[in-house]
Amino acid sequence: MAIPNPRLDSVCVIGTGIAGLITAHTLLRDGFTNLVVLTRDKSVGGVWRADRVYPGLQANSVGGELIFSSLEMSLSDTADGRPTGSDLNAYMEKFAARCLDGKIRFETEVVKIQRGTSGSGWLVDVKDGRSGGSETLKFSRIVLCTGGCNTPTVPENLSPAAAKKAGFTGSVFHSVEFRSRIDEVLSTVKSVGTEGRDAADSVVIVGGGKSAQDVAAYLANEGRKVTVVYDTLDCFLASTKPMPDFVRKSRVLSIMSPHSNLRTCLEHFLHTTWLGAKIVHVFWNFLAGSAFTAIGAAEDSPLRRIHSPFWSIRISDEGVPSPNRFHMLAGSGKIDLVSPARVVSYGHDGKSVVLNDGRMLRADAVVLATGYSSSWASIFDDETSTTLGLNRHPPTASAEKYHWNYTSLANPPPAHPQAMQWAGSIYRGLVPAKNIARRDFAINGATFSTNHGMVYEVASHWISSYFLGDRMRLPATAEDALETTERQAAWMRQRYPDMLVWMNESYTSKLDFCNWPQAIDELLEDMELPSMRSGGSWITWPFKTISLKEISKLTEEREAKRALILSL
Template identity: 45%
Template sequence: MYTLSSANTRHNLHKSVLVIGSGAAGLITAHILIKDGFTNVRVFSKDSQPGGVWEYSKIYSGVFINNLFGDYRFSSLEMPKHPSRDPKRARLSAEDMQFYFEKFADTYLRDRISYETEVVNIARPKPPFDSDPPNWVVSYLSKGADQVDRMGFHRIVLCTGGCHKPRVPATFSPSAVQAAGFRGPVVHSSQFRSNLDAIFSVVGPSNSDSPSSSACSLGHNNEPGVVVVIGGGKSAQDIATYLANEGHRRNVCMVYEKTDAFIASMTQLSDRIRKSRLMGVLSPHIELRTSVERFLHRTWLGGKIVRGIFNAVSNYSFKSFQIPSTSPLRLCQDPFWSLRVNDEVCRRGNGFHVLANLGKIHIEAPARAIGFGQDKRSLVLSSGKVVRADAIVLATGYESSWVDLFDAKTIDQIGLGKYPPQYVPLDSYDDEWKGYTSMRDPPSALPANQEWMSCIYRGIIPARSILKKDLAINGAVFSANNGYVFETTAHWISSYFLEDPFLKIPATVKEAIQTTERTSAWLRRRYPDMLHWTNESHSSDIQFWSWPQYCDDLLRDMGLPHGKARTGGNALTWLFKPIEVGTIKELGRERVMLRMQSV
């Protein structure tokens, strides 16, 4: 069928494409490009195996993902069952994800991925050019090589994600640790798995099945040591749970100001709630395209219903885990205003909230760790308290992965950074969403939020480079359904590189930038106290609850069926119709048909 496409499309199929990263976004992007007919697609991966954050060397037992088994996958491959998987377990584990991505890479990308190949720089080529100059020169270091190699590519897709470069506070930098003379290991959560032996060498199994808060106090040298986990996010919870669970039972203390919000129930909820458009419609969106959304977010009664439902969900989640009103576990984000929301599915007997509720994980909150104690084996907290620390795990987040790939000048030229508004003032869009009744009484906006001005169109293309058609991003849009979003995005990118005439993109750089400025203004309003902890390579756009509307926008750009025309349902049922990844399985064929019609 490609023989019927335009000469321009056929020409682009022979342009070389480098996908950087072998996580979920990198794997599906490379697969879609190859399936679409691109003849020269390569993947460079710093890791030794596929999977990204779920790569074999980074995972450990007991980590569960915010999905049920089979939810987080791509349309071309069902999720195989891991040999050691408990058939009674509904939750999706880290081992399941690692097993799936290895199967996916082996099935579709064998011999396409160069593992242990670290990209150290990406730049535009400098004169003199050859007769067919590439758009990019990529410098990379292969395992065992003693010098950097270079290779030219016509197209690049950044799939490096936002969990690549650890964010380490200055207080706990290697130089600060050395200056303080702290005696134990201090590791970032991303290196937790590889540093288990170092941690366990100073923190032995607890003498009690129920470690008490006294174990974390000073002066108890008969105890086998304490691990302090700094942070309240999902990584911190997973690590604390692993340490406190059966088989290890280490004394573990968590220090945080706020922990992630969570959603849970006593029993597993129906797919009509978990996998439908319901949560997306209940969450305010930049465009209210349906009458239901306009009612919920622009009327007094609708706003009351939306906020009431979110509050009820939060209260029911606390009730499901029997968390007392005075518990530090109540110091969590508001699920309506937050990006940090975990889906616990249903109560687990050995999960984080249960263990913390039982006292098997000691919590110091609200508090921040502000330095080391003078005894060189403790931490000083902002509350004035000093807690014992034989080992420290920093679950303090990540920085952008792009800053190590481009120099500052290239980042600015491409448009990957954060910028002040170029065409309209920051408050130009205030009146547009002023009538959203569901967003009344927001949290206080942090000053740092006002500096956040991403210029990534649709979260995929830097607006400044949109007409060059040689650079795209996948995996940086923050959403609650990565599998569906990454696959839909991969098709959009393929059409963009092919220069498909049916793909609607801004006609000028100015138009693209203006669109991104409006999106940034919306995000500042939607998440007033959240954007300060995100990074560019993890939040090129934020479509957390509203991922169905985002995918509809991408499909609309490609001139393909979207909304209930894609996922099914009628005027009464479309809101509760489960959105299955199988509904996008034929996107490639659908795009071919559009391409044929445009000849």
């Protein structure tokens, strides 16, 4: 009897962001030629696609954390070591043209995903964005790569509908629309110094995250008066000189950030002893203080109202601060900051917003940098989500069942009750635990880290091995997988207090922020491949630069392992 060849099965990859592109490429290299990539967009790139990239947009990392081992990136002359939005868009379009030619169906919106009528395979309802026609596609396997940064979250009290009801006359839109609304804002709000301009003309930006900062910097550089209202800014790393690779691109930050499994003696010392914990917190406090020094922030500056760099996953790597980026512009008074504060409604004068303390701010346009919700809810009905195991849920075990007595985790900041911090049950952030034995559904792009390119590339190999039925280190049963995910959820609640309260479903299964090297090691070991590939002695290993070259031959390594097993 012939053994079924999984490479002949039809595979659907949904999404053409970083995770979708590298997943499709890896599957194709592994022989899954009956593969199609679906995207509702007109071009590839996800959050870096052409219609979302606006002038001045740059990544919040300085190096190659958004590229793949098989293709180098060329930076524009204005990039200053940091990829611009245009750089990343060009890179992904080049990658897709070279590696996925003819495999992508553009302007094809996935409306619904459900199991096949026989209980196997998948039915994918799609809508053609050009013709408006609908059809149902059938696939044996699916990889969901839609991420959590495409569907905007708009608070009801600040929505365009609420603005209209209050009589607000200015523009109101989410930051995801900024590229398409730039001209509207620039024509509505006159630049500083323009004849006939009202001195109070202003754009109000709601939020203190990366998109709020990017939009504020762009408008300020265009000469507009900008006011940013926030409670707490994202933390940032900055220095007066470029940080060396043996710190930025090594394991230094990862071992200074505790992991749920301490693998080395050094990590045990740092996170389970009094002296080690002291070193850890001095290190992170030094990084925060150095960033304030680099931007020249005064002691009473609102720029210092940031999330903790140790306890948070909201951190941007600014490198050497630039005078035309957010922090320096705000420090020099070219961007007004109102903090701590929240915008709660629109004023009835038609030209203002109201803050939670009763103050009113003039606003001729309002940009809502209020985050994103997961795309998953709109494409899975409740029954499929529950059966598959995609839904977030409150803790199912008491806090005492899983607890890490790390000295570095003593004295955490205030947080909501743990029962409010819901998490998902996605094993390794890649496979719903309830579905792990079927090997027909996976997710890439739901792991939150500071090195998406490398993490998603290794994850794509893990997914391909999983689909191929390779021998892997996997839980024996769905119950074992669920136990692992519950432990992971408990870890996230302890490690990052309150982060799960605001994170959407696409990211609440795996937060490997600075711990991406450990996350990669876990995936490599699952595939029975060597981990900790950077080398070094017992003294130098934390400072060895981690390179994409370390994972450039994973396809060949996995094939060699497969051949060896067959020969035994």
